[in-house]
Amino acid sequence: MDNQWFTISVYSENHVGLLNRISGIFLKRHINIESLNVSKSEIEGISKFTIVVHTTENWTRHIVAQIEKQIEVIKAFYHTDEETIYQESALFKIASHLLFDERQIQNIIKDSHAQIVTVSRDYFVLAKTGRRSEIDQMHDDLEPFGIMQFVRSGRITVTKAEMPITALLANFQQS
Missing domain, CATH: 3.30.70.260 (ACT domain)
Structure with missing residues (x-):
């Protein structure tokens, strides 16, 4: 099997x-x-x-x-x-200057349907909910820019x- x-x-x-x-x-x-x-x-x-x-x-x-x-x-x-039917959630902490200096970051946020949770002088936090593969893809897309912190939830599901x-x-x- x-x-x-x-x-x-x-x-x-x-x-x-x-x-x-x-x-x-x-x-x-x-x-x-x-x-x-x-x-x-x-x-x-x-x-x-x-x-x-x-x-x-x-x-x-x-x-x-x-x-x-x-x-x-x-x-x-x-x-x-x-x-x-299942979902996971993830938070990404990224350096703030990238939000304004890197157009690609804005495209990643838009294309992945992520939400900006908070913005401060030093960092901003993105929230993404979806399937594991969608979160993995967003992680891979953001990784070249530098992810300061990343956390993912466990799966939640209904039949x-x-x-x-x-x-x-x-x-x-x-x-």
């Missing part, structure tokens, strides 16, 4: 140490977590972990089964990129198909 990108969604109670145990599952199998985001879910009191990995479907299926064995985990799912998790979580909350 060939490696591909998978997004694993884990719905759980918010307990100390769960993230460490989940990351240990990947560590034991020598699978790198490419992106990780933890946030509240659509159900109050329930957290959602969004984990992106590049591996085989077989390994992903085994990982999800191991994650579901954790006591605090209510349910875990995995999806391919084609089954989800294209209806997820049965809301009903499942509602039943869990009533128990």
Whole structure:
């Protein structure tokens, strides 16, 4: 089987140490977590972990089964990129003089649909939201001019198909 990108969604109670145990599952199998985001879910009191990995479907299926064995985990799912709608965000800090002196910087901002978040005497900050490849392209375009700082968020995602998790979580909350 060939490696591909998978997004694993884990719905759980918010307990100390769960993230460490989940990351240990990947560590034991020598699978790198490419992106990780933890946030509240659509159900109050329930957290959602969004984990992106590049591996085989077989390994992903085994990982999800191991994650579901954790006591605090209510349910875990995995999806391919084609089954989800996803975004990442990034911030780029660039020297201010470039904004005015380099016409190409203005073209990069316009072409990538980035936003200027703030401008100061010494630097300006750009925000870009999109797919990983779009952020990578903007990084590559800005790199020759000098990037003072760069940070990227973990993936956030929703599935294209209806997820049965809301009903499942509602039943869990009533128990």
